[in-house]
Amino acid sequence: MRKDGEPQASFRRLETDGRKVETRRRVANKHKRRQLGGVGLKAWVVGLVGVVALGVLLLTLVFGSRRGNRIPVFPHGHRYIFVASPGRAGSGFLRNVFGCAKGVLSRHEPAPKMNGHVLEEVLIRGRRQESFPRRSEEKLKGISEDLLGYPMGTVYVETSHMMIKTFLDVVLDSIAAEGVQVDIVILHRDPLEAIRSQSRLGWFHSSHSGRNSWYFSVSDLHHTERMGISIRKDALSTKYSRLAEVVAYNADHERRVQSIIGKGESGFLPPSVKVSQVNLEDLNKISAVGAFLESLNLEVDDAKLAILFSMDKNSRDRKKKDMLSQAEDSVLASILDSYSLTSRKRKTL
CATH class of the missing domain: 3.40.50 (Rossmann fold)
Structure with a gap:
C-alpha cells in the first residue's frame, strides 16, 4: 500500500535532481565561457603582437631605406x-x-x-x-x-x-x-x-x-x-x-x-x-x-x-x-x- 507521503518525497527528489542538473549545467557553461574567453584573449594578444611586429618591421624598412639612401643635408x-x-x-x-x-x-x-x-x-x-x-x-x-x-x-x-x-x-x-x-x-x-x-x-x-x-x-x-x-x-x-x-x-x-x-x-x-x-x-x-x-x-x-x-x-x-x-x-x-x-x-x- 502506498503511503500518503510518498508523492511528496518523490517530488522533492525530482526537484533536488533538477537543481543538481541545473547546477551542473551552469558550472559547465561557466567553464565553457572561461575557455572561450581564454581562447579569445590569447587570440587578441597574439593579434596585437602581430600588428605591433608588423608596424615595427614597416618602420624599420622605411627608415632603414631612407637612411641607406640619405645624403645628409649640411647646415646652411x-x-x-x-x-x-x-x-x-x-x-x-x-x-x-x-x-x-x-x-x-x-x-x-x-x-x-x-x-x-x-x-x-x-x-x-x-x-x-x-x-x-x-x-x-x-x-x-x-x-x-x-x-x-x-x-x-x-x-x-x-x-x-x-x-x-x-x-x-x-x-x-x-x-x-x-x-x-x-x-x-x-x-x-x-x-x-x-x-x-x-x-x-x-x-x-x-x-x-x-x-x-x-x-x-x-x-x-x-x-x-x-x-x-x-x-x-x-x-x-x-x-x-x-x-x-x-x-x-x-x-x-x-x-x-x-x-x-x-x-x-x-x-x-x-x-x-x-x-x-x-x-x-x-x-x-x-x-x-x-x-x-x-x-x-x-x-x-x-x-x-x-x-x-x-x-x-x-x-x-x-x-x-x-x-x-x-x-x-x-x-x-x-x-x-x-x-x-x-x-x-x-x-x-
Missing part, C-alpha cells in the same frame, strides 16, 4: 673651404694661415680623417659609389660636431690632403649640391721639394705604414680610380724604384688637380663652388698672405698674422729644404721631366 649659414694637396706640400702651414682670418674655424686633419680603410675602400677596392652614403654621413657629422658652439656665418676650413683622394665627392655632392658656398683651394709646392720631403720621410719604403693608408701606389689603384699614370721603371735600376713610385704618385695627384680645374673652367662643378690656386712659395711674406686671404673674401686679423710670421717654427718650415743625394736628385729631375712635372710656378685663378 656657413661657408666651407677645402684644400687639395698631395701631402708634404705645406697644408699644415696653410691651416695656420687660414687661422689668421677673422670668423674662421681652421682644421688640418680633423676626425674622421678619411684615410686607412676609407682610402682602401675607395681607391684600392673601387667602392666609391657604394661607400658614398656612409662616407658622407661620417664626414659631415664630424664637421657638424666641429662647428658646434660657433656662430652662424663661421667659415669652416679643412686643409687635409685626404680631401682630393677620399671625400672630394662628399664636398661636391653633399655640401655644394645643397647650394652651400664652397671654395676649393689647390695648394702647389715645387714638386722637387715635395717629393724630396716625401722621400725623406720614407714614403713607399717597405717598412713605411702610410702606403694605401694616407698615400697610395698607382699600381694598386682600382681600374675605375686610375688617372692614366704608370710607374716609370724602364731604364731605372731597382735602387731608384721607390723614387719612381713617389714621382708617379705626385703625377697622379696632378692629374686629379687638373681634372678639378678643368671641370671648374667648363662649368661642370656646382655653381656654388669656386676653384682657386696658390703656390706655397708665394706665401713667404705677410703682405702675400694677407692678399691671399683677401682674395677669398676673408677678413685678415693683423695681430694673428704678425704672430704667425714671428714664430720660428713656421719660418723654418717655409725655408726648410729636404735634401737627397746628388745621384738621387739627378734621377728625380729626369723622372719629373718625363711626367712634365717641373719646378715652374703655377698660375693662380
